[in-house]
Amino acid sequence: MTPMVDLAFLLVTFFMLTTKFAPEEAVVVDTPSSTSEIRLPESHVITIAVDKDKRVFFGMDDDEIKADLLKQVGAKYGVSFTAPQVQAFRGVASSFGTPIEKLPALLNLDSEQRKSVKQEGIPSDSLNNQLIEWIVTAQSLSRKQFGKPAYIAIKGDGNADVPTVKKVISLMQDKNINRFNLITDLETKPVAGN
Amino acid sequence: MAEIQQQASGGGKGGKKRAKKMSTKIDMTPMVDLAFLLLTFFMLTTTFSKPTVMQVTMPVKEKEPNKDPTVLKASDAFTVLLGENNKIYYYEGLLDATTKPELKLSSYDANGIRKTLLDRRRANPGTVVLIKPDDNSNYKNMVDILDEMNITDQKKYALVDISKADQDLIKNSGL
Numbered sequence: 055m056t057p058m059v060d061l062a063f064l065l066v067t068f069f070m071l072t073t074k075f076a077p078e079e080a081v082v083v084d085t086p087s088s089t090s091e092i093r094l095p096e097s098h099v100i101t102i103a104v105d106k107d108k109r110v111f112f113g114m115d116d117d118e119i120k121a122d123l124l125k126q127v128g129a130k131y132g133v134s135f136t137a138p139q140v141q142a143f144r145g146v147a148s149s150f151g152t153p154i155e156k157l158p159a160l161l162n163l164d165s166e167q168r169k170s171v172k173q174e175g176i177p178s179d180s181l182n183n184q185l186i187e188w189i190v191t192a193q194s195l196s197r198k199q200f201g202k203p204a205y206i207a208i209k210g211d212g213n214a215d216v217p218t219v220k221k222v223i224s225l226m227q228d229k230n231i232n233r234f235n236l237i238t239d240l241e242t243k244p245v246a247g248n
Numbered sequence: 249m250a251e252i253q254q255q256a257s258g259g260g261k262g263g264k265k266r267a268k269k270m271s272t273k274i275d276m277t278p279m280v281d282l283a284f285l286l287l288t289f290f291m292l293t294t295t296f297s298k299p300t301v302m303q304v305t306m307p308v309k310e311k312e313p314n315k316d317p318t319v320l321k322a323s324d325a326f327t328v329l330l331g332e333n334n335k336i337y338y339y340e341g342l343l344d345a346t347t348k349p350e351l352k353l354s355s356y357d358a359n360g361i362r363k364t365l366l367d368r369r370r371a372n373p374g375t376v377v378l379i380k381p382d383d384n385s386n387y388k389n390m391v392d393i394l395d396e397m398n399i400t401d402q403k404k405y406a407l408v409d410i411s412k413a414d415q416d417l418i419k420n421s422g423l
Contacts, residue, residue: 055276062283069290086388088395090302104387207301212388216330216381219390220409227309235301238391 080113080149080173081105086212087239094237098204100192101237102185102222103149106213109175110222112188113149114204119195120147126191127154131184135161151175154184178225186225193231209237302394306407322347324374328361328393329410331418332384336361336393340368343413353423356392365400377405380414 083103103111114123124143128135131154135143139161151173152160160168178185189206196204206226210219223234322342329337329351336356339349354360369375377397381390390407397405 055280059276059280059283062280062287066283066286066290069287069294073290073294085299086391088300088302088391089399090300090395092301092303094298094301096298210387210391212386212391214387215383216385216387216390217383219387220381220407223306227306230308232306232308234304234306236304236391236394237299238302238395240300 079103080146080151081109081111083209083211084213085209085238087241088236089241090238091240092235094207094235095205098196098200098202099207100189100196100204101149101207101209102189103151103209104211104214104218104222105175106211106215107175108215108218109151109173110178110185110218111149111151111173112176112185114147114192116196116199116204117144119192119199120144122195123147123188123192124157126195127184127187128157130187130191131155133158153177153182178221183225185222186229189226189231190229203231205235206231206233207235207237302391302398304394304407320376320378324372324376325378326365326368326375327378327380327414329414329418330379330381330385330389330393332382334386334389335423336389337418337421337423338364339417343411343417348417351417351421351423356389356396361393362396362400365396365402369400369402375402375404377402378408379405380408380410382410382415382418 081103083105097115099115101111101113101115103113105111114120120143121140124135124140124147133154135158139158142161143157145165146161146168150157150160153174153176160171160173163171176185176188177183193203196202208219208222226232226234320342325340325342327339327341327343327349329339331337334356336354337351338354338361339351341347341349343349354364365375365377379390379393379397381393394407396402
């Protein structure tokens, strides 16, 4: 039995070390598939999720700049956060869709309660455009911290409507961000010409 | 559980008491159970593959919209319209006040728009595809058609806003 146990523990160790838990998603997004085989980079990714109810969610994965991001965006809208709230933001930042005014309330909840909250999406219209604020701040922090801007990944639901996605793209074009990555599922490439 | 098997102490010949010889035999089954439990857990929770992405580069927005950089020749233009209910239409040439190109209905499957695109390119390698998603089309349609561009190796294409004239064309065609 010893060799089997050895192997089992070897595998356990391997999986323990390689596992990166899937970040909690605030929204279920069913991405369409494409034949593109480019993989999403491991880190420095800003994810903008668009779900089928036209809600827009923001997420980013770099722990180092999450606290600064929250403080800077908060300062712009006159919302301040306590230390426990900033701490809680680390878990939330991977994907959230709450206007900044309601963010402190969301951060006060514990993670179980947070899951049951229906988030309304980040405002991204011309009067109250918080989404672009998050993106621009995250980009500049990422540039300062890592020396390069973060990847912008758009994760749209297959049934999301085009105007919302186009609006998000157009907002970023206004800020001179012109390269996007659309997150898709992999599908096998058909042979062209058949 | 670890059990310690005591060996029958050999003979009680009095005198010095020898340290008892312990033979230890550990039952490893629970440990193995645990190991496999963990193994299963980590195997199931691991997210191995990162999702794939499709790169889209949009043109830089012109600061002065009046400055028209290049004019697309009508003979090179090929317009794809994405309509509601997963419908896809296309027409060749450009739509303006004087010319009404013929709108054709196509589909997203292999014999639909892909074949048309390849045929069109064979006839005119300089084809530029204009993709105009209607407001009622969904995001999947947009990804699908961008994917078709990759599949057919179409180099020149652009995502363009749909115009009122295009929408009317769809409406009036009755397709």
